[in-house]
Amino acid sequence: MRIFALTLSLILGWLQFELWFGKNGISDFQAVNAETQVQHQVNNNLQARNNEMFAEIDDLRQGLDAIEERARHELGMIKEGETFYRIVGESN
Numbered sequence: 001m002r003i004f005a006l007t008l009s010l011i012l013g014w015l016q017f018e019l020w021f022g023k024n025g026i027s028d029f030q031a032v033n034a035e036t037q038v039q040h041q042v043n044n045n046l047q048a049r050n051n052e053m054f055a056e057i058d059d060l061r062q063g064l065d066a067i068e069e070r071a072r073h074e075l076g077m078i079k080e081g082e083t084f085y086r087i088v089g090e091s092n
Helices: 002-021 026-062 064-075
Strands: none
Touching (some): 002 026, 026 064
16 A cells, blocks of 8 residues: 555656646746737737738728828829929028
């Protein structure tokens, strides 16, 4: 009976060691869980960026207002028949 109890104790000790420190144990689980959370955050940021880009693409496809706005601000274009006025402040 004593040998049986000793054997069970050794098996229990070995199982506990494997659970906490072995391959695919608690420490590995915590490390993988932390990596997963970081990757979820990266994915969420990329998804938000993609959504903004899709909204801009839809705006460019459906309306000429967005194209006109980009042409005015980024390229400095004006419409035919318009007069462009630039007001320059006094330099001190």
